[in-house]
Amino acid sequence: MKVVTLGEIMIRLQPYDHLRFVQTDTLQYTYGGGEANVAVSLANYGADVAFVTKLPAHAIGQAGVNALRRYGVDTSKITRGGDRVGIYFNEKGASQRGSVCIYDRAHSAMADATVADFDFDAIFEGVDWFHFTGITPALGPNVVEICLAACKxxxxxxxxxSCDLNYRGKLWTREQAREAMSKLCEYVDVCISNEEDAKDVFGIEAEATDIYAGEINREGYKSVAKQLADKFHFEKVAITLRES
Known part of the structure; x- marks a missing residue:
């Protein structure tokens, strides 16, 4: 199976161990991103997978390309251009303290990309599967158009x-997400979600469940899956359920 994923790969800066930002003067430098991580995972399982994005032609952009190549991901479809690679600072949680993520990705190469940057007819030639997440169109209306062109x-x-809804409130509002994802999901065959994303993006809730109070009704997730499938005619819906 030949797979293509589309998204933004970013520089991840994180304190060592479980230190907080204010407790360290050293940050670990790696690369990551939702669809890039999927591409690497699939490559590790032996799949033929290509990652599509836009990265600057300078050394930092090339380091991002190399970070994918080392795992066997096809980087030949990556467009080069723009001035900067997106960054996110991550403070790893410990015990009852949750993780903290701070984005610095405005005007990155991918955030400023246009449909003209990608030859999707060539990209999807001989491909079996395409995957993206709700994080990518959240970068801006221009990237919504890129995702729409890719889906078409x-x-x-x-x-x-396949699409993982993956709502990110730091990137866009629920209203913006609903408008964009409603268009994109018309083309999706397999929807991946959790109870919170289904509610945030489409207002679909599990019965007798309060996701913010931790009150879970497992049977209610069948209703969520059915509502999603009925709304968009998905072939399959994968609902992820996390436990404390």
């Missing part, structure tokens, strides 16, 4: 499409 091209080539 994938469908034209008979490619199956």
């Amino acid at each position: 091209a994938a469908k034209a080539h008979g490619v199956k499409i």
Whole structure:
């Protein structure tokens, strides 16, 4: 199976161990991103997978390309250009203290990209599966259009499409997410979600469940999956359920 994922790969800066930002003067420098991580995982399982994004042609952008290549991800479809690589600072949680993520990704190469940067007909030639997440269109209206163009091209080539809703409140509002994802999900075959994302993006709730109070009704998730499938005619819906 040949797979394509589309998204932004960013520099991840994180204190060592479980230190907080104010407790350290050293940050670990790695690369990561939702769809890039999926590409690496699939490559580790032996899949033929390509990652599509836009990265600057300078050394920091090339380091991001190399970070993917080392795991066997095909980087030949990556567009080069723009001035900066997106950054996110991550403070790893410990015990009852949750993790903290601070984005510095405005005007990154991918955030400022346009549909003209990608030849999706060529990208999806001979491809079996396309995957993206709700994080990528959250970068801006131009990236919504990129995702929409990718979905249309994938469908034209008979490619199956999966999407992880993955709502990020730091990047856009629920209203913006609902408008964009409603358009994109018309092309999606397999929807991946959790109870919180289904509510945040589409207002779909599990019965007898309060996600903020930790009151879980497992049977209610069948209702969430059915509501999502009925709304968008997905072939399959994967609902993830996390426990403390």
